[in-house]
Amino acid sequence: MPKILIIEDSPANMKLAVLLVSSTGHAPLQAEDARKGIELARSERPDLILMDMQLPDMDGMEATAILKADESTRDIPVVALTASAMKGDRERMLAAGCDGYIEKPIDFASFAGEIKAVLAGRR
Template sequence: MARILIVEDSPANMMLVETLLESCGHTLFQAERAPQALDIARREQLDLILMDIQLPGMDGIEATRILKADPRTSGVPVVALTAFAMKGDRERLLQAGCDGYIEKPINYIDFLAEVAAIIERADPAP
């Protein structure tokens, strides 16, 4: 199973994502703010980071840029987990370095399928 960092400042959203991912057996790390997420990402061997974009202080876009510029974390897929659903938002987030985009509110079946696909792409079986 994968080691996943969830970066989310909403307790309700954190609980939902955590419950879904734990049901699949993943090991989870949590951060409510970007600086905390950067520390965890540098310290842990992660397979995936689910990044809320609208975080207080440093937003998820800036945190993603920092992660992608750091050799210790640049290879970890970062997926935007966001309520941004306006035309052009997906492209803007992908240009900022996100490896994927999942809209909130999440559909749990689509969410778990997307997470599984991203993990598989990042670490293909031999």
């Protein structure tokens, strides 16, 4: 079963993401801040990372840059999870190394489609 690491500091958003990841047939891994998420990515080697862009210890773009610079994690796709939907935000997050983008509040159909597309692109 493919593993998806969710890095999200909001308990409500984490609960929803875990439910959605589970319902798409994937095993969720959870981290409530970027540092724990980076450690978990290195130790568990998930198939995909869902990265909140606004985390308490460092922002998601910085955490993504760290993961993409590390030989052991650079090939793991990172999908931005963000409430920031301003013009240009998607492009900034993709330029920062994210492989996909999901807006909050999360819509199940677009969530499942984005996860499937990013995982298919990895294979």
